[in-house]
Amino acid sequence: MNLFRSGKETHEILQNLTLALEALTAEVRSLRGDIRRLQQERTNAAQPAQARTEQPRASQARPRTQARQPAKRAAKGASKAQAGTTRTRARTGQRRSRKAPVPVAVTxxxxxxxxxxxxxxxxxxxxxxxIDEQVTETCRFLGRRHATSLAPLFNQLSRSKAEEPLVVDLGDRTAKEYSHSVNLCQMLKRTKYLDKFEQRDDTQRLRVTLTKDGVRFLKGYWxxxxxxxxxxxxxxxxxxxxxxxxxxxxxxxxxxxxxxxxxxxxxxxxxxxxxxxxxxxxxxxxxxxxxxxxxxxxxxxxxxxxxxxxxxxxxxxxxxxxxxxxxxxxxxxxxxxxxxxxx
Structure with a gap:
């Protein structure tokens, strides 16, 4: 067993231990919530039905001293209570208006x-x-070469924004890298992930413009x-x-x-x-x-x-x-x- 690890390895180990600890903490919180709900349900079940349904009248709940307060102060308190009730109703309405998930039929x-x-x-x-066969073909072509012959083009395309022209200079790259890059751009154009594509074989330069779908494609869909x-x-x-x-x-x-x-x-x-x-x-x-x-x-x-x-x-x-x-x-x-x- 190697007791001397590099700083990078130690950092990765600490990250994973943190991950496991946070997940365990989340599980404990969830269990505590379940316990509280069960306790509340048992408490409610033990109370008489009449005690749960009866509500005290406003005159009984209000202290006697409140009646002697000045009218202005009472009106101010009433307006605050009304505003609070309105906010509560608004929040309740928002919760009720949240749409339930609508299932789709999977076949x-x-x-x-x-x-x-x-x-x-x-x-x-x-x-x-x-599944679009052209898209799948493009994904396979990119997946097998994204870290090798397509790396120069792929790295620049991944950082590009939609509808902004990008010039990729591959003049110092091999003929294989340039050929694969041209093939990928042609595939992206056919699948409408590129809006524009121009190539200059004499200088090995490519001019491309990504669509919005093209940006999403390169960010992870591929x-x-x-x-x-x-x-x-x-x-x-x-x-x-x-x-x-x-x-x-x-x-x-x-x-x-x-x-x-x-x-x-x-x-x-x-x-x-x-x-x-x-x-x-x-x-x-x-x-x-x-x-x-x-x-x-x-x-x-x-x-x-x-x-x-x-x-x-x-x-x-x-x-x-x-x-x-x-x-x-x-x-x-x-x-x-x-x-x-x-x-």
């Missing part, structure tokens, strides 16, 4: 995974029920679709019985969440989240809290971080309460998490 191959969630009290408000396609291929090749629910918006007791990939494989849940962020601590905290509510075991809960290096994956995985990986190690992680049998 096809996604239904078994959706049924697992609805059986546990979740309402599914939306999900991705169609990763969800790429991981989803890899997951589907993997489960199909393993001859598993499975159901995939993508980008599901779910609600339960006032709490709303969005699940990137929720899978039911051989009647066992598998949950996968994707992120392009470099700092994944907040995402891991949230996942750790939701995982228990979904009743998914840690071994089958996976966070895929496209920006994480292999060393970061190793450091975080040492103390992470669930699976943490990057794209390079996604399939090996999936093999351990599922019923995959190479035989």
């Amino acid at each position: 096809g191959v996604s239904k078994p995974a959706a049924d697992y969630l609805t059986d546990r009290g979740y309402v599914i408000e939306a999900y991705q029920d169609t 990763l969800e679709q790429f991981v989803g396609s890899r997951l589907d291929e993997f489960l199909h090749d393993s001859n598993a019985r499975y159901s995939i629910l993508m980008n599901a918006k779910i609600a339960n007791e006032g709490n709303k969440h969005e699940l990137d990939l929720f899978v039911l494989e051989e009647d066992e849940p598998l949950w996968i989240e994707c992120t392009t962020a470099k700092n994944t601590l907040d995402r891991r905290k949230k996942m750790h809290q939701i995982r228990r509510r979904l009743n998914v075991v840690p071994e089958r809960t996976i966070l895929v971080a496209s920006a994480a290096s292999d060393s970061q994956v190793r450091n975080i995985a040492k103390t992470s309460p669930f699976q943490f990986t990057n794209l390079a190690n996604f399939i090996p992680t999936l093999e351990k998490a599922t019923r995959y049998d190479p035989k």
Whole structure:
């Protein structure tokens, strides 16, 4: 056992310990709330029905000295009480006007995974029920090369804003990098993620303008679709019985969440989240809290971080309460998490 760790490793360990402690604290608070509610219900049940329904009259509740107060002071107090009542009614009205989650009908191959969630009290408000083959092809092309030949273009596109022209100079890059960059831009143009695209082969310069959908695509949608396609291929090749629910918006007791990939494989849940962020601590905290509510075991809960290096994956995985990986190690992680049998 190595007792001398680098400062970076120590920081990662402390982050994960903080994550676990905060999740445990949240669970304790939830249990305390349940206990208080049960105690209140027992107290209410023990009280006579008449005592609960009777209300004291205003004349009985008002002290005698109040009648001797000056009229001006009494009027001021009455106006304050009326204002307070109005505010209370307004707040109550706001709470009552909050719309309840409206469920959508989930059909096809996604239904078994959706049924697992609805059986546990979740309402599914939306999900991705169609797949665009051109978008999937673009995601696969980008996913396999985003950190290698497409890195110069991808890094600049990811920081670009919608409807703002961007000039990408690839003059010092290899012919392969330039060719792959042109191919990606052509794909993005076909899928309407690029509004404009011009290329200058003599100087290896590209002029592009992203659409709003293109910005959202590069911020993370491409990763969800790429991981989803890899997951589907993997489960199909393993001859598993499975159901995939993508980008599901779910609600339960006032709490709303969005699940990137929720899978039911051989009647066992598998949950996968994707992120392009470099700092994944907040995402891991949230996942750790939701995982228990979904009743998914840690071994089958996976966070895929496209920006994480292999060393970061190793450091975080040492103390992470669930699976943490990057794209390079996604399939090996999936093999351990599922019923995959190479035989």
